[in-house]
Amino acid sequence: MKLLLVLALAGLALADSSIDCGRTPIAPEEILIVGGKVAKAYSWPWQVELCMNGDDGKCHLECGGTIIDEQWIMSAAHCVDGNTKQPQLYGVKAGTFNYHDDNEPEEQVFKVLEIHEHPNYSTPLTFSHDMSLLKLDRPIKFGKHVQPVCVPSSVKNLVHTGKSAYVTGWGAIYEGGPVSAQLRQVIVPFLDMSACETEYPGEIDPLTMECAGRKGVDSCQGDSGGPLVTKHQDNGRWYQAGIVSWGYGCAENKHAGVYSRPSSMCDFIEKTLGKPVCKST
Secondary structure, rough: OOHHHHHHHHHHHHHHHHHOOOOOOOOOOOOOOOOOEOOOOOOOOOOEEEEOOOOOOOEEEEEEEEEEEEEEEEEEEHHHHOOOOOOHEEEEEOOOOOOOOOOOOOOEEEEEEEEOOOOOOOOOOOOOOEEEEEOOOOOOOOOOOOOOOEEEEEOOOOOOOOEEEEEOOOOOOOOOOOOOOOOEEEEEEOOOOOHHHHOOOOOOOOEEEEEEOOOOOEEOOOOOOOEEEEEEOOOOOOEEEEEEEEEEOOOOOOOOOEEEEEHHHHHHHHHOOOOOEEEEE
16 A cells, blocks of 8 residues: 555646646747847747748748647747648747757757647637647657646736737848848737727737737737747746737837637647646746
8 A cells, every 4th residue: 555655646646747837958048030039049948930841851930839838839820820620731840949040959840740729720710729738749858948838727917008028039120021040039019908999990809819919029920829928926836827919019119919818718728638728927
């Protein structure tokens, strides 16, 4: 009996360690994407590149994404819409800082086996439930440059007016411009829901969307599907409060960026992965 108990406890400890999330072995710099700066290399270890396989044999940047489990990536539904039955079109790169560099220390390149788009994508409004989950061809090896982010079961203690979050990505530095070779980061303030609905009348689903950003500070083309993350003030873990989804232009004066809210889609995430994923905050 004692042996069984010890083995059971050891199994629980192993299971817990395998799903540890929201840790940054290389601490990110709190520096101010559009209006942002180049991030410290490998300081956002859950960020991945979702790329599309080209005729030239290369995988070209399509969107961002995040590691949420050892074999699963979370991104935006609009990044893969229309191609969910063709996972072979996509690849995923983890442990990447400069996407032109194919020899980074912990870079891992994966094929995509399955693509799951939220069944209610674009219902009741365009870009509602803007989430996709991609299963990789093998487990990810976690290390100093590669870690999963925490997916919150609620944003109650994470999102409120006056609080800010980080957006990361290789997207355009300005609207219509080229994508960034190196991963960039920017701090964006959350807007309350009434302000969000004022900026986008009739287009905001308050159950599945968040607004964040201000003039000169925003995500842009190429950042789609990437993370909006915030650090929990008590446990020090990073939680993904949003997925880069849509907006009017980049960092426009009267329009913040709109983000899909993962916490509102935990049922879909956990049903797809077949296990508990979302964490209480």
